[in-house]
Amino acid sequence: MATKDVNTASSARDVRTIDEVVEVIATTAPEIRTGLPSRRVAAEDQNPSGETQMAADIWADELLCERIGALEGVGEYASEERPESIDVGNGPLSVALDPLDGSSNLKPNNTVGTIFAVYDAPLPAHGRDIVAAGYVLYGPVMTMIVARDGSVDEHIIYDDASYELVREDISLPENGSVYGFGGRVPDWTDEFEAFAREVEQDDSRKLRYGGSMIGDVNQILTYGGIFSYPALESAPEGKLRVQFEGYPIGYVLETAGGASSDGTKSLLDVDKDELHARTPVYIGNSDLVAKLEAALE
Ligand SMILES: O=P(O)(O)OC[C@H]1O[C@](O)(COP(=O)(O)O)[C@@H](O)[C@@H]1O
Ligand SMILES: [Mg+2]
Ligand SMILES: [Mg+2]
Known part of the structure; x- marks a missing residue:
């Protein structure tokens, strides 16, 4: 079960790469949100898990793959929407994404999100190789949760792709309701x-x-x-x-x-x-x- 026994980045270069991944996730979010209205339809293909893909799943994956793949510190990229991981450079870190989680919720217009994990290992990597992870929620407000360096922070992302830290070092409330x-x-x-x-x-x-x-x-x-x-x-x-x-x-x-x-x-x-x-x-x-x-x- 284990709590607070998580891995963190060890080198200055990896810290910078994680900063850059977070920046890409945050600054791409308004674009993803703006592109959703025209992509709430099923695509022709299935994902590797055998599920029908939405046009938005494929589009978000391609957009994020291109931008995350361009980061110097990232060597491999994988997502729920493509069968294999791909080599995107020589960097030591790998990034795995669920570009749009809950995409069947696009039709009834409920929350969906983008989940990311940065691994200090080739893919498929192990849970203990994660050095940062988090997600964006495209809810009434766009928020981004980032877990790294032993802390979980929440940011609000604005339409102009700027983002603001609103809650630092979040702890799960006791007596969950x-x-x-x-x-x-x-x-x-x-x-x-x-x-x-x-x-x-x-x-x-x-x-x-x-x-x-x-x-x-x-x-x-x-x-x-x-x-x-x-x-x-x-x-x-x-x-x-x-x-x-x-x-x-x-x-x-x-x-x-x-x-x-x-x-x-x-x-x-x-x-x-x-x-x-x-x-x-x-x-x-x-x-x-x-x-x-x-x-x-
Ligand atoms: O339709 P079900 O069986 O309730 O499954 C819901 C689950 O499937 C998911 O939508 C799967 O994620 P994807 O939409 O990324 O494939 C989860 O977000 C959710 O918890
Ligand atoms: Mg999912
Ligand atoms: Mg998904």
Whole structure:
């Protein structure tokens, strides 16, 4: 489960590269947001996970690949939308993205986001190789969460691509008050369902689930509580991808003093060497994640 035991950049060059990656993510966000209205339609292709891509998924991926690939310190780029990682230079760091998380939410106009992770290793990399991670949320306000150097910060991104630090060193609130669980209920395991019912019975907590992981995770970072996209009867590895969703979210939550788990151990300790491998995802306050792990035993 583990909290606050995360890796950070060790050289001045890597620190500068992370600054540049964050800058690209932030300054590209208004452009991505402006380009979404005309791209809320399905594309012809499927992504490597077999899901229908939206035009916006492919477009955001290409835009970010071009800009992140141009950074001197970045050697490899990968995303949920392309089968293989690509060599983009000789830099020592790798960047993995979910260019638009929750893109099925574009149609009903709910939150979507861009998730990024910087790894100090070739791809597919391990969770313990992450040196910075975060995400942009294209909500009513554009916000960017950045976890690095043991701190999680929130910025507001403005339409002119400037951004402002608004919350520093965010800690997960104690006594978490929200929960959100993905997957079809009849497809949950008996153990997970029993745990979910117990969480629901606590009258200090409310359901908050929008179907875009990054929006749902940001609810937890804001109010505390627990989010899961669990192992399912029909899909024991769940739905979310280790490299593009599991590791970065684990890194953000653990840096904020919360916990992450695949059901038995920290998401950052998941060992999967396939770029598009999936994992069950459970994140939130440490006490709730510990209870969940005990319930799944
Ligand atoms: O449609 P479901 O099964 O509820 O899945 C929702 C989950 O799928 C996702 O949309 C997958 O992410 P992508 O949209 O990036 O493929 C998550 O954001 C979300 O938690
Ligand atoms: Mg996603
Ligand atoms: Mg996506």
